[in-house]
Structure formats: structure tokens, C-alpha cells
Amino acid sequence: MAATTQMVSSSLLVTLVFSVLSLFSPVHANPLLLCRFNQIYQLGDSLSDTGNLIREAALGANTPFAKLPYGETFFKAATGRCSNGLLMIDYFARAAGLPFLTPYKETSGDFRHGVNFAVAGATALSVEYLAKKNILTSVSNSSLDVQLDWMSKYFNSTCCTARDCQRMLRTSLFMVGEIGVNDYNFALTGGKTIEEIKDMVPDVVHAIADAVRTVIRYGAIRVVVPGIFPVGCLPICLTAMQTNNSIAYDEYHCLKEPNNVVIYHNNLLKKAIKELKHEFPYSAIVYADYYNAFQWLFTEASSLGFDGSSLNKACCGVGGDYNFNLAKTCGAQDVTVCSNPDQFISWDGIHLTQRAYMFMAKMLIHNILPKLHCFI
Template sequence: MASSASLLLLLVAASHVCCCHGQGGDNGAVAAIYSLGDSITDTGNLAKEAPPGAFETIKHLPYGVTFGRPTGRCSDGLLMIDFLAQDMGLPFLNPYLAKNMSFAHGVNFAVAGATAMDLADQFNGSFSMPFTSNSLKLQLRWFKDSMKSTYATHAGNSSISFPLITPQCTLCFQQSGILILYVKSVCAVIRKRLQSSLVLVGEIGGNDYNFAFYANKSVSEVEKMIPAVVQTIINATKEVLDMGASRVIVPGNFPIGCLPSYLTAMAAPEPSAYDSTACLKDLNLFAAKHNTQLQQAVAGLQASYPDAAIAYADYFNSFLSLLKGAPALGFDSNSTHKACCGAGGRYNYDLRLMCGVEGTAVCADPSAYVSWDGIHMTQAAYKAMSRLIYHGRYLQPQILNFPEKNGQT
């Protein structure tokens, strides 16, 4: 057993070995994708985690109807992350909470309903979450645990368990008698893996605002949350970069004033409340403020981590581009603001009758609709968004190289 003094010296030395920083985004192929986020990206974690009866609808048809079966995705079929994986020549990402499934090409840690901030910090215990309490902090812990358990084994010893310690030294291990050489070996394996991988930190933060709006907070009140939400996302991105990630994408928020859920819940009698795309001006202005602060913070990361390739994914303007070009992209111009699956009304959305429950119906052709259930998009819309972002001008800067013959979704 090492003395406390020698163990302290060991940990100090290990801290210099294991604070893994990105060593530059090479232009080679992406070997794996690691994703953190919410329902825009979740490929089944909430469905695995939620107890029977909780968010039951996404576990059953019509969710997944275009794919052929329900998968836990909040859509009729595939998501942007699925099309991105396809274009990278990789399999679909399995959810972290799945059992006996391969994580050889990456892991999806995203959970539908997840927030960026911990709810206790955000609402001070005054607001009760309806179905999940996952946050970015929890997903980061899953990410670290996954890397540790996988690559400690690859480094040559699967029998030692190393709890992670401080965020400043994410991959240091506190274990009496551990050899510095072994710690260095584990770090090197993880760093090498992340340097050939792509990490998505988001989209996340949207639910922080959604739950505040659902708690009847005004736009001006919710705006006060933006700096804290953005900083939480940036702090998480820093941790990922310090682990050794060299290619990172941080997506912004959607123009939420265009979503059937908000168009229904916050409908205004004055035509002046709507813009030229028939979306609610104040809500889109709010989302734009979040995105402006996030973009500025991402620019700060790019300056602080010059050897890493860090990009902002512009979900806001790519979505507006999709709306404006809907007919040319194959969508019904009369249904761009309506949910495919819903219960009637101007936008075919009713909070009391969510898609999949008795009393709702599904449109004949989901591919003609942008919105699937009033909150989430259809497979066709996600495919169009993926093309606009990852193959278009809405990834800033463009940090992805697609394998030959896999360059189009």
C-alpha cells in the first residue's frame, strides 16, 4: 500500500499526464460519433429509462411508422444524427442505456426531455419535471464512465476500476499503487480514440426554456436564463475538449416560434405578432438571442482551443431555409406549420392529446410534413435539415469530410 505522501505525488504527476487536450482535428475519417443532447438526438435512451407508462407513446406506433417499428426516437423515423452517421459510413448510434449492443462506432447519450442545466439549479425546486430529470451533467458522467470502462480495458487491464475526479483533470485516476505508466497508457488510448471521433454537444438547452414557458414564465423572464444555459453548454464542451476531443459540433436552438406547439399555446390575435414565415416574432427573437450568445461563446472556445476543430451548427437559419423552400424540398406548402400526428385545430396540435394517444390521427404522408407531432420533426424534415447543415452552409466552419459515395443524405 502506497503511503499518503507518495499517493499524493502520484496523483499530482498523473494530473499532468491525464489532462488530455485536443491535438488538432485531422482530416481523416470519423471512426465514431459521441452525442449528447435531448429528443432531437435521442435514439432510445428515454424509452429505455422511463418506467412503464411514462412517455409511453414514443415506445409504440405511430412513432417509428416510417422506419417500420418504434425505436424510441421522437419521430416517424430517423433523426439528423442517423443521417449524419450514414453519411460518415457508420452504423446508427445505439443509445447508452441499451443492453448488449455495440458501441464500437460511438454512443448516443442524448435523452428526450433532457435539460442543459440541472433542474435544481434552474428552478430552485419550484418546478416539477413531468418525466425525466436528465441533464448535460449526467450525460457527461455517462460519457466519461463509458470511455473509462472501454479504454481502461484496451490499455491492458480490465480489473481495475478508476473513479474519475476533478473536471480540470478529467481522466486522472485515484487508485493506491497505480503505475503512472498505466495511467498514461489509458489516457493515450482515450485521446487517440477521441481524435478520430466526432462529438456533438447538443442540441440542448431548448428544454430549459420549454419547461420555463410551460410554467407560465414570460419571455422576458426566460431570457434571464440564457447566460446560465449557454455557460452550462460551453462548460460541458470544454470538458469534452479537455478529454482529448478534436472535432466538436455545438448546435444552436430552433426558431421555436415556428413550432405547432408554440403556435398553438401562444397564439396571438394580432397579425403583427407573426413574421413573414407565419411564425411568432417574439419567440423567434428569443431563440435568436440564445443562439447569438452561444455563437459568441463557441468563438471563444475556438480561440482557446486552436488545435481543435470546433463548429457551430445553425439549426435556426437552416430550419427557416427549409420552411421558405418547403415546396422545392417536397413538402406540402399548406402543412409546413401543422403536425402530421395530432388532434385537430389550426396546427393539428393539442397538448392534452399528444401524438399516439386515443383521439389522435396520423397524416397519410408524413414525408409531406415538416412537423411530426407538433414538437419534433418528421424523418423527411430531419433528412432535409441534415443536408442543409452538414452538406450546406449552416455548419460554421465546415469541419467534416465525408467518405466518397457517402456525401449525400
């Protein structure tokens, strides 16, 4: 299926713009309050890591996410978030009337309102699985199975009994992902072909589905499972796979081939979620459409205040057509930061700006809320 078939109609997009923008009014400031969530638990990668990677012994303060300009817009300091400010999970927490999630690795942290187990660079498949395919994980070894192990240890130390855990988790929201994109990224940078990467997709989706089963068996009854961004629109991919072949790009100058892999992943994930709903009929398992939420930023860029000439460029970066150089990324010496990050979708060529995450989170919450069945 072509990437353009994933786009909603232009008339619907206009409606969505006004619907999402209306969520900024005071009446809609905390829409997830309707669900009365007491905790949020997050599994995932750099799209939702609020500080685990920078606390891991292997890297710690050596990662660029541990220093400015990361975090400069909101926190005025680096927190380990891979953005200039807030992430989507921060906006989800706000919408639920909860504090920002504390990373699991913050040993003295306050976990009364949930725990963030996500780690930047994490994969859905284990490092052992990937190593057997000669795919090296270069950022973190805290894959999805490791995060689930952390979650198990946390619940075992928190709940007196299984029934106690189930009672507590009835008022919790679980975010299983986004995760999986690093499996494909590491495979691509390791020299795997698009077809070889596509062959990995069923195993990646299977790992995510198993994670959903695990959290439901703990007692989760409301689980959000995000898909993957159109990575062919990101500066890192546009730079690595740059070509003079015009038919390789869509109307938004996104690369079709990697986006088609993402579409395949998202379609399999939706199919897996449908099967999980039959397996667990008393749990609300909701797909979060990151793909179309991201594409919506492109189609409505001018309405949302983004610079139409910089949609494929990084705010923090240097060099090339997309202001991105993998050998000299954001945080490195002499890498500059744009003066107006709010007008950019991409922060560092890999991750998005706070403003982009804000709009995506608002749209996703708007779409997800009715499916969570919070009124039952």
C-alpha cells in the same frame, strides 16, 4: 435582431437548394467519409435521442415514443426516436459511413462506433438548478451534467489511460446538442414570462460551453455545437401562444417573441464558441445553424416537396389551427396520422418528420464539413 434578418438572401437560397439536392447523388452519398470518423458521440435531447428515454426506469414503455406511430415510416416499429423515422444524427452517421448510434441505456448494445447519450426531455441546466427557479422537468432528469457523467463512466471503462482515450477520440466526432430548448419550454409551461426565460439564456449557454470543454479535455478535436430551432414556428408554440394580434407573427406565421429568445440564445452560443476556439486552438469547434436550416425548409418548401398549406401543422395530431392539442398528443387514442408525412415539416407538433430531418441534415453537413478541417 428580428427573425427575418437571420434569413439568407433568396438568390443564395436557390443556390443552396441545388447544392443540397446534389448531395443525394451517389458521389456525395457519404460526404463525412472524408473525415474518417470511427465513432460519433452524441449529447442532447429529443432531437437526437435514439432510445435512451424509453429505457429509463421512470418512464420506460409509458412514453408515447415507445410505440407506433413513432418510427412507422422507416423502422415500422417504435425505437424511441421522436419522429416517424430517422433523425438528423442518423443521417450524420450514414454520411460518415457508420451504423446508427446505439443509445447508452441499451446495456447489451454495440458501442464500437460511438454512443448516443441524448435523452428526450433533457435540459442543459441541472434539475436542481431549475427547481430552485420553480421550474419542473416533467419528462426526464437526465440533464446535460448527467449525460456527461455517463460519458465519463463510459470512457473510464473503455480507455486504459488518458492518453489511450485521446488517441481513440482523435478519430471521433462529438455532437454537443442540440440542447437548451427544454429549459425554455419547461419555464414557459411553468408560467415564466418571456423576460424571465431570456434571463436564463446565459446560464444555459454557459452549461453547453462547459460541456464542450469537458469533451475536448477528454480528447475530442472535432466538436459540432448546434443552435436551436425557431420554436415559434412549431405547432406546440403556435397553439400555446396563439393570438389575434397579427404583428406577433412573421411572414411565415411564426411567432416573433419566442423566436427572438432563440435568436438571443444562438447569438450567445456563437459568441461562446468563438471564445472556446481561442481557448482550444487545436480543436475544430463548429456551430451548426439549426435556425436557418429550419427556416430554409419554409422558404423552399415547394421546391423540397412539402405542402405549403401545412407548414405550421402537425402530421400526427388533432384539433385547432395547427392540428395540435397538448392534452391529446401523437400516440394518444384517437389521434390520427396524416397519410402523407413526407409533405409535412412537423411530425407531432414538437418534433419534425424524417423528410424534414433529412433535408436539414444534408444542408448542415454541407455547411459543416469544410469547417471540420478533416484534411489537416
